[in-house]
Amino acid sequence: xxxxxxxxxxxLLLVLLCLTAVAVVRMRSLWAAVMLMGIYSFLGASWMxxxxxPDVAFTEAAVGAGISTILALxxxxxxxxxxxxxxxxxxxxLVVVGVTGAALAYGTLDMPMFGDANSPANSYPHPSYLxxxxxxxxxxxxxxxxxxxxxxxDTLGETVVIFTAGxxxxxxxxxxxxxVHPDQPEGPTx
Amino acid sequence: MSQMSILRVVAKxxxxxxxxxxxxxxFHGDYGPGGGFQAGVIFASGFVLYGLVYGLGAVxxxxxxxxxxxxxAVGVLIYAGTGVVTMLxxxxxxxxxxxTPGHPAEGQHLGLLVIELGVGITVSAVMISxxxxxxxxxxA
Numbered sequence: 619x620x621x622x623x624x625x626x627x628x629x630l631l632l633v634l635l636c637l638t639a640v641a642v643v644r645m646r647s648l649w650a651a652v653m654l655m656g657i658y659s660f661l662g663a664s665w666m667x668x669x670x671x672p673d674v675a676f677t678e679a680a681v682g683a684g685i686s687t688i689l690a691l692x693x694x695x696x697x698x699x700x701x702x703x704x705x706x707x708x709x710x711x712l713v714v715v716g717v718t719g720a721a722l723a724y725g726t727l728d729m730p731m732f733g734d735a736n737s738p739a740n741s742y743p744h745p746s747y748l749x750x751x752x753x754x755x756x757x758x759x760x761x762x763x764x765x766x767x768x769x770x771x772d773t774l775g776e777t778v779v780i781f782t783a784g785x786x787x788x789x790x791x792x793x794x795x796x797x798v799h800p801d802q803p804e805g806p807t808x
Numbered sequence: 809m810s811q812m813s814i815l816r817v818v819a820k821x822x823x824x825x826x827x828x829x830x831x832x833x834x835f836h837g838d839y840g841p842g843g844g845f846q847a848g849v850i851f852a853s854g855f856v857l858y859g860l861v862y863g864l865g866a867v868x869x870x871x872x873x874x875x876x877x878x879x880x881a882v883g884v885l886i887y888a889g890t891g892v893v894t895m896l897x898x899x900x901x902x903x904x905x906x907x908t909p910g911h912p913a914e915g916q917h918l919g920l921l922v923i924e925l926g927v928g929i930t931v932s933a934v935m936i937s938x939x940x941x942x943x944x945x946x947x948a
Contacts, residue, residue: 674839676833680849685935688856692942755839755916765843766920770902774887777927781884784934788877791941 624668631665648699652690659683669732673761819861826854834928838917844924846930855936865945867936876937883930887923894919 638658645651659682666675730737751763765773830851837843859867891902899906904919906912 623827625860640909641856648888662848673843673846676841676846677849679851680846685854685856685939688853688860688939689942692939695829695943696945754913755838755920756913757917759838759840760922761841761886762838762843762924766923767904767916770904770923773927774891774902777884777887779878781930784880784930784938787938788941791945 628665628668631661631668635661646701648694648701649691651701652687652694654688656683656687659686662770815861819857823854823858826857827851830932831856834854835921837924838920844927845931847924848928848933848946849935851928852932852935852939855932856939859943860938862939867940871936873937873940876940877930880937881930883926883928883933884928886929890919890926891921935942 631663637656638654638661642651644656645654659678662682663675663679666672666678697709728759730739734740745762748760751757755763755767757763830847833840833842833850834844834847837847855867855871858870890904894903894906895901897906897909902919902923904917905915907915907918
């Protein structure tokens with residue numbers, strides 16, 4: 619019975635995800651589109667929670683629905699809040715998206731069923747991580763153990779990626795502001 | 809800055825809980841869902857809320873741009889520095905077991921807490937500085 623309820627809620631969430639995505643694409647008011655994208659992220663986070671991935675759901679809710687929405691709103695404050703009418707016919711993009719989507723859907727036919735014990739995700743890395751974490755590290759959250767310890771190098775790399783992205787954004791935004799000052803002489807290397 | 813007093817009061821009431829929740833997620837990541845990444849974003853969202861309601865100047869007074877930019881690098885340094893410390897103590901890079909000789913599991917636990925703190929500092933500093941640079945562009 620529990621399984622059936624989970625299936626029904628999952629199906630509902632996925633239908634809502636599709637409806638929200640279509641609404642975002644068709645919406646001309648950008649404020650409403652940004653808000654709907656936040657809702658899309660929350661729906662995605664709820665779905666990930668149903669798939670037993672609370673850590674990822676947490677990140678999706680905080681970054682996707684929180685910070686991204688704020689940054690998109692900050693962008694709207696600098697630009698306009700209504701999308702322009704498209705000048706090109708939507709037929710070609712629709713075909714490209716349709717073909718790509720169909721190819722992706724076709725690709726999922728080869729994937730193992732969700733929760734399949736023999737799927738690569740469940741048999742490698744070896745399930746013994748689940749058993750070893752308690753005695754190796756004395757903590758119950760295996761996700762944290764794998765991220766921080768067993769795969770510590772990867773997480774260091776991810777932190778450096780965030781660091782690099784942050785520095786890059788700061789340099790870009792600062793750099794373009796310096797160019798606005800009229801009293802700065804135009805350098806040949808600017 | 810918003811002139812609506814309801815927004816201003818509600819934001820001020822919510823702020824301590826947001827920051828406390830971020831610290832909970834940060835230091836409870838080894839027991840429950842969460843960790844440095846999520847905690848950093850939640851901590852930064854507290855500053856974003858403060859900035860939205862009270863203005864960018866208020867955020868810059870609490871978290872000066874210079875300090876936040878230094879913290880961006882401090883987090884990575886804490887993470888990589890932990891690896892260097894474990895090497896100096898005779899282990900491999902990021903082999904936290906070397907932190908507490910004789911009790912490798914305790915060292916693992918300690919090392920995880922320290923590197924998650926590094927991740928949290930970098931993530932929240934990057935988010936805060938991206939937000940304030942973005943929000944400050946309109947008036948530059």
